[in-house]
Amino acid sequence: MAQLANNETVAVDPRRFGRVALVHDWLVSYAGSERVVEQILKLWPNAELFSVVDFFPEVLRSDVLGGKRATTSFIQKLPRARTAFRAYLPLMPLAVEQFDLSGFDLVISSSHAVAKGVITSPNQVHVSYVHSPIRYAWDLQHQYLAETRKLRGPKSWAARAVLHYMRIWDMRTANGVDEFVANSAFIGRRIRKIYGCAAQVVYPPVDVERFVPGGRDRGDFYLTASRMVPYKRIPLIVEAFSKMPERRLIVIGDGPEFARVRELARPNITLLGYQPSNVLIDYMQRARAFVFAAEEDFGISVVEAQACGTPVIAYGRGGVLETVIDSSDPRFGTGVFFYEQSIEAIVDTIKRFEARAPFDEEVCRLNAARFSVARFRRDFAGVVECAMGRHAGLLTDDQQALVESRE
Incomplete structure (x- = not known):
């Protein structure tokens, strides 16, 4: 039995699942996809872990991975792999196909790149939790080529050839998955469009037991927090607030775009760089609103902010449409959307946000509670139970009704 945060339990009978393998793309940091891995390992603590590379922070290994070290691929030992x-993305399909999973009854892949491409047999059940199909190989290809300055020339054609190969491989390996699980309905639609398969939605776990309202007065600042990579659009938010010198913005996070953000920042913008979670929570509890400009698959930080009772100002595309309630009546809403990734749209939405009456902390909190760790464990364990039962032809009446309701 797996004990949950709110004293619920999920029955996970090892005799039913047999030997379990958990395959993750790469283990190098503790981000959204690794939180999913963490909770899967809580459900199946005896699962064996596989990853293309494992450079996970040692200080977190015991708490997050149960002290496990992954079986890694040959890429682990290549120059500058850390x-x-x-x-080495072009080599990753080959690398992940070399994992020998023949001795396992259940294979769970946690995939945003290549993990779902592991080779399994008809006698095994493969459940793939998809954070996203390979973003830059599919609908973000042109954005990737522009960001890496590979729109023309020999490097451009080489990159396009690699991405073409990745798409063919990615589509072919979809046939090896018995059950797709998407982290949002948005990603479920991408799975349907790309792989031609239906996916059940199980939202990723958010630590709503730790991200809580602070019981203090709100500050006079807005907050954004993220890894500073291009698609997160942190420079766009900073530029927008540079046009509003009377409004303060706090920025938490670091990454490749930090230098650019620093160049754009004006005196009303404070850059804090990377901060531990307790500092992030403190600022979330006191911010007027959390600002989010990315088209994200799910967007855990958006839910964390609401769990702290903080409303959200977000780009109205992707997973946020499922996690934020934009209502003309702030008594029932948890945020406000803008529908164009532009300075003007953000400035206008900030003004619209301020024109509304204060948002209710409790409404924000209750909305975030829908995405708890307990709910993830219960729903994901149920999906895997159904997949195993379907494979064995042993579905209970309740499980069969659940399967039919989701198809």
Whole structure:
């Protein structure tokens, strides 16, 4: 039995699942996808872990991975793999196919790149939790080429050839998955469009037991927090607030775009760089609103902010449409959307946000509670139970009704 935060339990009978393998793309940091891995390992603590590379922070390994070290691929030992493993993306399909999973009854892949491409047999059940199909190989290809300055020339054609190969491989390996699980309905639609398969939605776990309202007066500042990578659009938010010198913005996070953000920042914008979670929570509890400009698959930080009772100002595309309630009546809403990634749209939405009456902390909190760790464990365990039962032809009446309701 797996004990949950709110004293619920999920029955996970090892005799039913047999030997379990958990495959994750790469283990290098503790971000959204690794939180999913963490909770899957709480459900199946005896699962064996596989990953293309494992450079996970040792200080977190015991708490997050149960002290496990992954079986890794040959990429682990290639030059500069620790800092530049993404450069080996063209080799990752080959690498992940070399994992010998023949001795396992259940294979769970946690995939935003290549993990779902592991080779399994008809006698095994493969459940793939998809954070996203490979973003830059599919609908973000042109954005990737522009961001990496590979729109023309030999490097451009080489990159396009690699991405073409990745798309063919990615589509072919979809046939090896018995049950797709999407982290949002948005990603479920991408799975349907790309792989031609239906996916059940199980939202990722958010630590709503830790992200809580602070019981203090709100400050006079807005907050954004993220890894500073291009698609997160942190420079766009900073530029927008540079046009509003009377409004303060706090920025938490670091990454490749930090230098650019620093150049754009004006005196009303404070850059704090990376901060531990207790500092992030403190600012979330006191911010007027959390500002989010990315088209995200789910957006855990958006839910964390609401769990702190903080409303959200977000780009109205992707997963936020499922996690934020934009209502003309702030008594029932948890945020406000803008529908164009532009300075003007953000400035206008900030003004619209301020024109509304104060948002209710409790409404924000209750909305965030829908995405708890307990709910993830219960729903994901149920999906895997159904997949195993379907494979064995042993579905109970309740499980069969659940399967039919989701198809």
